[in-house]
Amino acid sequence: MVGVALLGAGIFAREEHLPAIEANPTLNLKAVYSRSQRSAEALASASRDASSVAVYFDSPAVEGKSLDDLLKRDDIAAVDVALPILHQPGVVEKALKAGKHVLSEKPVAGDVEDAKRLIAWYEGLGSGKPLWGVAENWRYMESLRYAAQRVEEIGGKLVTFSLQKHGFVRSDNKYFNTEWRKTPQYQGGFLLDGGVHFVAGLRLLLAAAGQEIKQLAGFSALLDERLIPVDTIHAVAVTQEGKSGTIGISxxxxxxxxxxxxxxxxxxxxxxxxxxxxxxxxxxxxxxxxVEDKKEFPYSSGVTAEVGAFAKAIEAGKLDVLQTPAEALKDLEILQRLLESGAAGASVKTIGA
Known part of the structure; x- marks a missing residue:
C-alpha cells in the first residue's frame, strides 16, 4: 500500500478528499496537515480510524509537528494537497523537493504566470522526479465522460457550442463561509475557484469534437457585492477552426x-x-x-475516481494525461483571459499567445 498524507483543511478536504483516499484500497492514510492545530485535528477526527492518523500543523509551533516534519517521513510516499489557492504552489514545491508524489487541488496556481513558473521548475527536475498531478475532478465525472463519448460517436464537424452556468452563493453557503473565499486575494473570486471546473468540462467535450478554444472576448460584472471582485462573465469564444460559441458563468x-x-x-x-x-x-x-437519446446519472463529484486515477499512476509510474499540470494550465488560462477581457471591456484575448 502507498502511504499518503492529506494536506488541507475545511469542508472540501473532509467531505471529498478524505473519504476518497480512504475508499482506495491501494492508499493508506497515515497523516494529515493543516496550518492550525485546530483544523488539523478536525480533519483527522473525520477519518475512519482517527487514532492511526498522525496530526501535523504549523500554528502553534510544536517540535516534530510541522509540515517539514511530515515530509521527512519515509513511510509517506504521496500527498494530496487541498489548501487555499494561494498557499498551494509553495506547498506543492516543498513536497516535490522532499521526493513525494503530489496531487494538488485545482486551479494549478492563482494565475497563469505563477503556474508557468511552477511547471517550468517541475520540468527542470529532470527524469526520476516524483509525479505531480492536478486534481480537476470534473474530468472524472461519469456523466461528463459519457457525454464526451457521445460527441465522438456522433462525429461530424463542430458547428457551435455553449457553456451556461447560473447560480447564487448565499451568505450561509458553507464554501462562502471560509475567510479566504470571503475576502479573496486572487483574481476572479468564485469565478476562479469554481469557474475552472466549468471550463474543464467544456474543454473535455470540445476535445471530443477535435477542437480547442483559441480566442475569446467577454463582459464581466459584479451582481452581488459580497462576491468580490466579479461574479459574472458572458463571452464569445472561437476555436482553432473558427467555430464560435458562448460562455456564460454567474x-x-x-x-x-x-x-x-x-x-x-x-x-x-x-x-x-x-x-x-x-x-x-x-x-x-x-x-x-x-434519433434522440437521454441517459440519467446519480450525482458524483468525480473526486473518488480522480484519487483512484492518481493511485494507479503511482503504481504505474506514469501520470494520467487528464491530471497533467499542462491540462490544468489550459483551464486556468481560459478563465484568466475571460477575466482580463471582461476587465478591458470585451477586448479579444488569444489563448497560448
Missing part, C-alpha cells in the same frame, strides 16, 4: 440556476448536465429522421 443570479454544456456538430448534438446527458443524431439509414 454566481450572482438568485432566480436563475442551472448548468449545461452543449456541443453541436454537423451530425448531431450532445447536451450535458451533471445528472443527465441528452443527444440527438441522424438515424443513419439515409433518411432525414433523427
Amino acid at each position: 454566481f450572482g443570479t438568485e432566480f436563475k440556476d442551472g448548468l449545461e454544456v452543449e456541443i453541436v456538430t454537423t451530425d448531431g448534438a450532445v447536451i450535458w448536465s451533471p445528472t443527465e446527458v441528452k443527444s440527438v443524431a441522424r438515424k443513419g439509414d439515409g433518411s432525414d429522421e433523427k
Whole structure:
C-alpha cells in the first residue's frame, strides 16, 4: 500500500478528499496537515480510524509537528494537497523537493504566470522526479465522460457550442463561509475557484469534437457585492477552426440556476448536465429522421475516481494525461483571459499567445 498524507483543511478536504483516499484500497492514510492545530485535528477526527492518523500543523509551533516534519517521513510516499489557492504552489514545491508524489487541488496556481513558473521548475527536475498531478475532478465525472463519448460517436464537424452556468452563493453557503473565499486575494473570486471546473468540462467535450478554444472576448460584472471582485462573465469564444460559441458563468443570479454544456456538430448534438446527458443524431439509414437519446446519472463529484486515477499512476509510474499540470494550465488560462477581457471591456484575448 502507498502511504499518503492529506494536506488541507475545511469542508472540501473532509467531505471529498478524505473519504476518497480512504475508499482506495491501494492508499493508506497515515497523516494529515493543516496550518492550525485546530483544523488539523478536525480533519483527522473525520477519518475512519482517527487514532492511526498522525496530526501535523504549523500554528502553534510544536517540535516534530510541522509540515517539514511530515515530509521527512519515509513511510509517506504521496500527498494530496487541498489548501487555499494561494498557499498551494509553495506547498506543492516543498513536497516535490522532499521526493513525494503530489496531487494538488485545482486551479494549478492563482494565475497563469505563477503556474508557468511552477511547471517550468517541475520540468527542470529532470527524469526520476516524483509525479505531480492536478486534481480537476470534473474530468472524472461519469456523466461528463459519457457525454464526451457521445460527441465522438456522433462525429461530424463542430458547428457551435455553449457553456451556461447560473447560480447564487448565499451568505450561509458553507464554501462562502471560509475567510479566504470571503475576502479573496486572487483574481476572479468564485469565478476562479469554481469557474475552472466549468471550463474543464467544456474543454473535455470540445476535445471530443477535435477542437480547442483559441480566442475569446467577454463582459464581466459584479451582481452581488459580497462576491468580490466579479461574479459574472458572458463571452464569445472561437476555436482553432473558427467555430464560435458562448460562455456564460454567474454566481450572482438568485432566480436563475442551472448548468449545461452543449456541443453541436454537423451530425448531431450532445447536451450535458451533471445528472443527465441528452443527444440527438441522424438515424443513419439515409433518411432525414433523427434519433434522440437521454441517459440519467446519480450525482458524483468525480473526486473518488480522480484519487483512484492518481493511485494507479503511482503504481504505474506514469501520470494520467487528464491530471497533467499542462491540462490544468489550459483551464486556468481560459478563465484568466475571460477575466482580463471582461476587465478591458470585451477586448479579444488569444489563448497560448
